[in-house]
Amino acid sequence: MAKGLFQSPKGVRDILPEDQVYWRRVEDAIRKIVDLYGYERLDLPVFEDTGLFRRGVGEATDIVEKEMYTFKDKGDKSITLRPEFTAGVMRSFIQNSMDQLPKPTKLYNIGQVFRYERPQAGRFRQFYQFNVEALGEVDPALDFEIMSMAYHLYDELGFENLSFQINSIGCPHCRPGFHEQLTSYYKQRFNDICTDCQTRLDKNPLRLLDCKREQCQPIIEVAPSMADCLCDECRDHFKTLRRYLDDAGRLYTVNHRMVRGLDYYTKTVFEVWAQGIGAQNAVCGGGRYDGLSEILGGKPMPGIGFAAGIDRIVMSLQAQDHLKLSRPAPQAFFVTQGAGAKEQAVRLIIELRNAGISAMLAFGDRSFKAQFKEADKRRTRFTIVIGEGELEGQYVTVKNMSESSQENVPWSELVEYIGK
Numbered sequence: 557m558a559k560g561l562f563q564s565p566k567g568v569r570d571i572l573p574e575d576q577v578y579w580r581r582v583e584d585a586i587r588k589i590v591d592l593y594g595y596e597r598l599d600l601p602v603f604e605d606t607g608l609f610r611r612g613v614g615e616a617t618d619i620v621e622k623e624m625y626t627f628k629d630k631g632d633k634s635i636t637l638r639p640e641f642t643a644g645v646m647r648s649f650i651q652n653s654m655d656q657l658p659k660p661t662k663l664y665n666i667g668q669v670f671r672y673e674r675p676q677a678g679r680f681r682q683f684y685q686f687n688v689e690a691l692g693e694v695d696p697a698l699d700f701e702i703m704s705m706a707y708h709l710y711d712e713l714g715f716e717n718l719s720f721q722i723n724s725i726g727c728p729h730c731r732p733g734f735h736e737q738l739t740s741y742y743k744q745r746f747n748d749i750c751t752d753c754q755t756r757l758d759k760n761p762l763r764l765l766d767c768k769r770e771q772c773q774p775i776i777e778v779a780p781s782m783a784d785c786l787c788d789e790c791r792d793h794f795k796t797l798r799r800y801l802d803d804a805g806r807l808y809t810v811n812h813r814m815v816r817g818l819d820y821y822t823k824t825v826f827e828v829w830a831q832g833i834g835a836q837n838a839v840c841g842g843g844r845y846d847g848l849s850e851i852l853g854g855k856p857m858p859g860i861g862f863a864a865g866i867d868r869i870v871m872s873l874q875a876q877d878h879l880k881l882s883r884p885a886p887q888a889f890f891v892t893q894g895a896g897a898k899e900q901a902v903r904l905i906i907e908l909r910n911a912g913i914s915a916m917l918a919f920g921d922r923s924f925k926a927q928f929k930e931a932d933k934r935r936t937r938f939t940i941v942i943g944e945g946e947l948e949g950q951y952v953t954v955k956n957m958s959e960s961s962q963e964n965v966p967w968s969e970l971v972e973y974i975g976k
């Protein structure tokens with residue numbers, strides 16, 4: 557078929573009917589997990605004031621520097637399509653005085669987010685996140701709960717060989733000391749690092765550890781580690797979290813080089829990696845952001861959360877044979893000949909649907925052969941035939957498509973027959 561005059565823009569895509577069974581599977585799992593852990597849904601606008609993300613996510617992050625969809629609206633106001641949820645959740649929490657709610661306030665979001673990134677496998681410019689935030693509590697047991705939720709989601713979906721990467725990136729008390737060590741280490745190697753890292757050195761030294769360029773890897777390998785600079789509070793917090801993880805038998809790797817790409821993080825950061833979407837791609841990432849509320853003009857309000865990329869979860873499910881799902885098919889598909897037969901089929905379809913059984917009709921006036929072809933394509937379990945004989949005898953011929961058998965069933969017994 558001709559492709560038409562327009563294609564979807566680069567990096568965005570349609571989620572086609574054949575993929576929807578996976579999306580539904582993920583949404584069902586999400587619903588189960590949020591209920592189990594007691595999180596409530598918060599829907600946020602798709603666009604916000606640009607300043608919210610500049611301040612919240614951080615001026616020197618890739619997201620703010622390179623990836624935001626920002627435009628002026630007709631009132632000359634700078635607007636940005638949300639590149640993530642956390643800053644918006646905090647904005648809403650402050651604006652709606654949610655500090656009156658029991659703490660931690662447990663919230664989740666599902667929806668599209670937008671980042672102008674270079675498209676590649678598992679990386680899109682519009683993608684979907686399941687985002688979770690718990691606000692108002694510093695207890696490391698809450699960090700463990702948030703990580704458990706992420707784990708539980710993937711477990712529920714049947715993922716195996718999940719790996720957690722965790723790190724502590726300190727707080728405003730201990731991080732400046734680490735910045736100093738890191739900066740002086742990198743200054744001595746200035747000519748050996750990539751040009752991006754030369755810029756990061758001034759702007760965002762933590763991100764030096766996150767560089768993916770080959771030439772910077774040996775330098776990252778022996779760079780100073782945040783672990784050696786953590787203050788007592790951060791060290792204890794991290795130790796307690798690890799104790800909870802060990803106790804629950806969760807597998808994790810402490811990755812001292814993992815810093816994550818958003819500036820609001822303090823203390824705990826983590827990611828989940830899964831199979832089937834390329835080695836570079838995390839299915840989930842999160843962490844603590846105890847200073848974000850104040851950055852956005854609120855009172856001190858610690859928080860922790862994560863976001864899982866639903867597109868990547870779906871890709872990973874599709875890439876694992878044992879997690880493949882088949883597209884839903886109708887239980888019953890009616891083929892008929894003649895006006896009277898079709899009218900009877902319509903009556904029976906109403907009965908079946910009322911009994912919770914999915915049923916479809918072959919529309920139009922087509923030969924039996926053409927109607928059977930459609931039944932095949934729709935992968936129905938039963939093809940139900942009403943021709944002249946059936947109409948006269950008040951029965952239907954039910955063909956069981958997988959067993960290639962058939963049986964005559966009186967109209968009055970059809971619901972029971974199909975439903976059994």
Ligand code: HAM
Pocket residue numbers: 639640641642671673678679680681683684685687688689817818838839840841842843844860861862863864865866867868
């Ligand atoms: P993030 O790591 O930037 O964190 O994104 C979370 C997840 O979104 C990633 O692990 C990945 O699965 C998915 N993702 C990110 N970029 C893309 C893309 N271009 N295409 C497809 N999927 C993508 C955050 O957004 C934080 N707000 C998470 C958080 C919540 N931290 C605390 N609370």
